[in-house]
Amino acid sequence: MAAEKPRNQTIGAVRRTFQPWADPDKKPLIRFENVVKRFGDFTAVDNVSLDIYEREFFALLGPSGCGKTTLMRMLAGFEEPTEGRLTLAGEDISGIPPYRRPVNMMFQSYALFPHMNVLDNIAFGLKQDKMPKADIAARVEEMLKLTKLEKFAKRKPHQLSGGQRQRVALARSLAKRPKVLLLDEPLGALDKKLREETQFELMDLQMDLGMTFLIVTHDQEEAMTVADRIAVMNHGVLMQVAPPAVIYEQPATRYVADFIGEVNLVEGKVISASGDETRLSSPITPHPLRVSQSLGLKPGEEACIAIRPEKLRISLDEPADTSENCFRGEIWDIGYLGDLSIYHVELECGQRIKVSQPNLSRVVQRPITWDDKVWVTFAPHAGVMLTR
Amino acid sequence: MAMAGEKGRGRYLVLAVPYLWLVALFLAPFLIVFKISLSQDAIAQPPYTPLLDLSDGWAGFTDYLSQLSFDNYAYVLDFSNEFIQAYGSSLIIASISTVLLLLVGYPIAYGMARAPRSMQPTLLMLVILPFWTSFLIRVYAWIGILSPEGLLNQGLMALGIINEPLELLNTDIAVYIGIVYSYLPFMVLPLYSALEKLDLTLLEAAADLGCPPTKAFWTITFPLSLPGVAAGALLCFIPAVGEFVIPDLLGGSNTLMIGKSLWTEFTVNRSWTVSSAVAVLLLLVLVVPIVIYQNVQQRELEAGK
Structure with missing residues (x-):
């Protein structure tokens, strides 16, 4: 697959030097400030402060129930923080409903609309923006090409394989060119080989589109492979936030050392x-x-x-x-x-x-x-x- | 091989039960009714002729066949005999009732499907609860509510909303109220089952893609509940067309419905043959929606979910 496309020669240079988190002058794109989220007595997210930078591929990693999904859902607008502030590009986004946030999410279950074909699924978000018809068609075409789905445009989701559905979900969430793409266990339903292949595709895609990706996963290999930085979470608390090699070679706590590898x-x-x-x-x-x-x-x-x-x-x-x-x-x-x-x-x-x-x-x-x-x-x- | 044979026999046995049931309790009676509808009225016991007499052998049978005719159908389909009007009026009343049922039932089903999981069995129970009282008694109760000195009029007058009692009982309005009230569970249950199955992450996905909740209802929830809408509508429409008790008890003398016409034909005019023809034609009228209903179900099955 990789042989089909000549390598973007700048990728290596960008990847080598990309570390905005080390630059104190750099403004983060997403900022969690002392964010707490409680459901009744249960504290899902406990005083999390986290900066995520533009064009970063950021992974939230942790066992199920560690609060990583809640953190992501707060960014999407499906949950509101109980305490703390959440800013996107410097703007406080608490209280803004999901349908007005410039972030899109790829759902774990894909959440494809079963009564719409691939084309209409991908075009759905663009239609909400009242984009001119011709532009929608062009963008959908581009997305189909990007995800190699041209042949399946007229199919309904139930006529697609798991891998194809995953691509539709990805195309749909990318179509609006969101500032941030949220990926909730995006590859969980794929088999190992396809998953590994898709991980590298995701990385290239993120680099080519120049978007910020936030991925939630419990699969440490996946997080290590795709992410520029990983946040390891447990019981709603951030245990360590660092690039994969640092997480692995210099774990901050016993928990992180034990959890990764x-x-x-x-x-x-x-x-x-x-x-x-x-x-x-x-x-x-x-x-x-x-x-x-x-x-x-x-x-x-x-x-x-x-x-x-x-x-x-x-x-x-x-x-x-x-x-x-x-x-x-x-x-x-x-x-x-x-x-x-x-x-x-x-x-x-x-x-x-x-x-x-x-x-x-x-x-x-x-x-x-x-x-x-x-x-x-x-x-x-x-x-x-x-x-x- | 022996195993396979036994398996096959078991399957036939299982399949035989519903088919025997349908043959004995639907097909056989229908054929008898159809036979009567081709006969002529007679003052006799039973009150129609010819009767099948097999003592003459084959000649008797052909003789019998030659006496059958479609005269009763011609009579029923004669515009001046008002059966056509009754069919039309029944279809209109059933259609309007179905629309009303949908308007009332959809919000109820939607509310039930969105209620906390733990409350849903209770709500379902409440929807089914009226069935515990006899249908006839419940319709009679509406007479007490709708009559000029009934509960509704007394209440409205006590509140000062009206000065004169409303003319409700023995009008088409009362028939609509009766049908909507009686058939509501048949509308709510299929709608609820369709709405309850709806994956709520689809609505989150819609919101995530910029679709506000009201619009998401019309672009996601409603289209995905259409199988429930179709099932509920047909479950209500089909029996409503032939409804007799409600128009008889709550409707006025000019409420024209085919069930009432049939009853009059059978009991007042004592014409078994004409009423049989009315019944057979009613079945034909209803076969169309029944076939549509089965098609919808089939498609839903094939869709895989």
């Missing part, structure tokens, strides 16, 4: 901290642990080291240096995924850690197998120290 959380106590290094002791290994990070912790304070499975090394032989950063254990379980293998290693204390290793070679002399005694090591910069 796989992680081993090793609880420990600070032995000594100096400059940009901290040494800790942990009940799960007799060897001290060292991380190249200093949070200004004093000896005796508790901290946790989060280490991703792929940043651990596993070997059958005793490492040359066992003075620090190593665990001894026994293989408890192996998950062979083809490109990599996941090893569950039971440490002497009984706790299990996960190690993943790429299967670099097709033939291995002595593969690690069940019940093997192994050594697991990691480099000081592989782990992240967390205090929250």
